[in-house]
Structure formats: C-alpha cells, structure tokens
Amino acid sequence: MINRFRNEKNKRGAIKIEKKAINILKNILKDEISAFAFTFSFLSRINFGFYKPELLKKSIKYIPLFSFVSGGIIFVSYYISKKFLPHPIPEFLTILIQYLLFNYFHFDGLLDFSDAFLSHKKNREDILKIMDDTKIGSFAVLVGVIYLLAKIELYKSLLPQNTKIIIFSFSAGRLGILASSFLFPKPAKSEGLGYIFLSAGRKTFLLPCIIIFSINFYFFPYETIFSALSSAIFGFLSLRRINGLTGDVLGAICEISEIVFLTTNFVIKSAQF
Known part of the structure; x- marks a missing residue:
C-alpha cells in the first residue's frame, strides 16, 4: 500500500515536471518567434504586431x-x-x-x-x-x-x-x-x-x-x-x-x-x- 502511494506520488511529480518543462519550452518558442517577427517589424514594412524594443537584442x-x-x-x-x-x-x-x-x-x-x-x-x-x-x-x-x-x-x-x-x-x-x-x-x-x-x-x-x-x-x-x-x-x-x-x-x-x-x-x- 505504501509503495503504491509512493508510486502515485512520484507519477504526479513527474507529470508536474513534464508540464513545467513543456510550459518553459512553449515560452521560449513564443519568445523566439516574437523576436523573429520583430525583425520584420523593425527592418521592413511588414508588421506582425511585435514592435517591442525589448525584443531588439534577441x-x-x-x-x-x-x-x-x-x-x-x-x-x-x-x-x-x-x-x-x-x-x-x-x-x-x-x-x-x-x-x-x-x-x-x-x-x-x-x-x-x-x-x-x-x-x-x-x-x-x-x-x-x-x-x-x-x-x-x-x-x-x-x-x-x-x-x-x-x-x-x-x-x-x-x-x-x-x-x-x-x-x-x-x-x-x-x-x-x-x-x-x-x-x-x-x-x-x-x-x-x-x-x-x-x-x-x-x-x-x-x-x-x-x-x-x-x-x-x-x-x-x-x-x-x-x-x-x-x-x-x-x-x-x-x-x-x-x-x-x-x-x-x-x-x-x-x-x-x-x-x-x-x-x-x-x-x-x-x-x-
């Protein structure tokens, strides 16, 4: 019973870690896409709505x-x-x-x-x-x-x-x-x-x-x-x-x-x- 409880706890912990990792990757991907879109907004007349100066360096x-x-x-x-x-x-x-x-x-x-x-x-x-x-x-x-x-x-x-x-x-x-x-x-x-x-x-x-x-x-x-x-x-x-x-x-x-x-x-x- 104790082992089963531990396994369930470990499983829930692994799922939480996996969700956090996915969210981190999503945020990174979103930031990089925004940075690429900003390049168009800054260097051309094609504006994707990402004209944010804080994205410039990236x-x-x-x-x-x-x-x-x-x-x-x-x-x-x-x-x-x-x-x-x-x-x-x-x-x-x-x-x-x-x-x-x-x-x-x-x-x-x-x-x-x-x-x-x-x-x-x-x-x-x-x-x-x-x-x-x-x-x-x-x-x-x-x-x-x-x-x-x-x-x-x-x-x-x-x-x-x-x-x-x-x-x-x-x-x-x-x-x-x-x-x-x-x-x-x-x-x-x-x-x-x-x-x-x-x-x-x-x-x-x-x-x-x-x-x-x-x-x-x-x-x-x-x-x-x-x-x-x-x-x-x-x-x-x-x-x-x-x-x-x-x-x-x-x-x-x-x-x-x-x-x-x-x-x-x-x-x-x-x-x-």
Whole structure:
C-alpha cells in the first residue's frame, strides 16, 4: 500500500515536471518567434504586431534568416512575373515590390544621408539637423534618381541571367548594416532608430554578420568583399563627420552595399566577354 502511494506520488511529480518543462519550452518558442517577427517589424514594412524594443537584442540573431527569407520573397515575385510578363516589366515590378515591402525606409535614409553629407556643412550639429529635416533637398533628388535608374538597369542586365543574385544582393545590404554596426558601434544621437539598434551592443552583431558574410562569400566572393568594404568606408566616414552612426546612415549603408554588390557583379560579367 505504501509503495503504491509512493508510486502515485512520484507519477504526479513527474507529470508536474513534464508540464513545467513543456510550459518553459512553449515560452521560449513564443519568445523566439516574437523576436523573429520583430525583425520584420523593425527592418521592413511588414508588421506582425511585435514592435517591442525589448525584443531588439534577441531579434538581431535572426537578421540572416530575415535577409534570406525576404530576398527569397523578392526572388519568387520576380520568377513568377517573368513567366507571364515581357522584359523589362518583371524588373520594374521587382524594384517596386522590394521598395514597398523592404527598402522604403533604407532608401529614405539614403536620401537624408545624401542631403546632409553632400552639403557644405562642416559642423556635426548642422549635418544632423539636415538629416532630421523632413524636406527633400536637391542632393537627395539627384542621388535618389541616379540610384534608382542605376539599380533598374542593373536588374535588367543581371536578373535574366542569374536570378538568385537578387537574394544575395538583398542580404548584402543587411550585412552592410551589421558590419558597420559592429565596426563603429557608436550612435551619433541619443535617440532615434539608430540609437535603439546600436544599443543592442557590439558583440550582438558579430555572429549574424559572420553568417551572412560566409554564405554570400561562398556564392559571390568578390561582390561580398567589395560590398562589405563599402559599408566599412561609409561607416568610417559617418564616424568622422558626425561622431557615430544614425538610422539614416545605416539605411544609406544598406542601399549602398546592395548597389555595390550588383555593380561588382556587372563589372565581373562584363569583363568575361
């Protein structure tokens, strides 16, 4: 009788432990899914309702996954559209989808960066003031138009021959954000998205940076190297001019890293003929 009672007690204890373990695993899984969803909310216009700053540090490790999943979405959209539409309509649609869903804020950063850094202002506060200004200046218009025209031409030239490059050029942009944040982890301001992102800490950026660099380098070695170098150069320029990075600077670096990746591939392909 005593043994039976003990067995029942042990069984109930084991069930309680099992339930606790399951609940712990559920909470961990929920937190990780929330962190991954937050990556989309923070780095794109796809909002899953998980925009919580406390998830930022945990979400950074998912940037490689975000990069290749998002690049895959753009890849699929181009692949489907080129089956039904004549060239170059799929390339225009791909640019439109990419910027509506993923690159809109980064492109806005490029415009603000262009206005501020191409101005004749030397003072740090004046440069930051221009970047914070909601008005679009002449330098922003000039750089924005040239950038989009160049990217459209690169897509028209490269995508029909090697569609997968769109995945890796997209991830190269996010590698640029991670690399510059790791190399120059100092925020230029004590507020804003750049400050929030950089507050995750330098070490947080290292592993996802290595992951994207390794995958991209395997498929596109020269493109990856030059793209990463461009992010380091513009990150250093920002450090010298405004004593750190901002959200606009990181957005600009993302766009610059993408187009350097594509341009390098175009030069390599052209040299082979």
